[in-house]
Amino acid sequence: KQEVTQIPAALSVPEGENLVLNCSFTDSAIYNLQWFRQDPGKGLTSLLLIQSSQREQTSGRLNASLDKSSGRSTLYIAASQPGDSATYLCAPLKTSYDKVIFGPGTSLSVIP
């Protein structure tokens, strides 16, 4: 059974710092991996979908990488801003719906 961990569980940084969020998964037989952002009490907003053939995907200040063989993905946030404060979740995507396990998330706080 797929297990997904995200490290760190919580992170507090001053504004302007570059930071890295980590996602690890035990079952490397995935197709793609999706990163989400969740604001308190709200739904999940898709940030990036990394296809396994791409290994890396960029959107603005966000860059996500995927290494299937090692079961790891990282989300890099450049020049963090207070508006980036949220919980970030990863989801390694497989064929079957019930095999998609969402990570527990990293709670990010960017201090002005």
Added chain:
Amino acid sequence: ETGVTQTPRHLVMGMTNKKSLKCEQHLGHNAMYWYKQSAKKPLELMFVYNFKEQTENNSVPSRFSPECPNSSHLFLHLHTLQPEDSALYLCASSQGGRPRDYGYTFGSGTRLTVV
């Protein structure tokens, strides 16, 4: 808005009430999902509808009853709930009937409180 709309945003109901949650998407997606998110717990898949057919019922108690009248609408009917059912209920959809290729699109959720 994300393209997936959920109503209501907040719901408070007594244990003997009957209520329904609604989800609507006009993204042309063929699969729709209900997820439950409790405090300090990961997302839990509840139900999956693929091309209007229920393909997954993840051992959800019968007090939760889903309905999918068409590919654009999904309901979750609630009756005789328990306080531990209080949670954020999220609806999601995916293109082509599976999330592996294009990922999920989520709604904003319904915050349910059972009193």
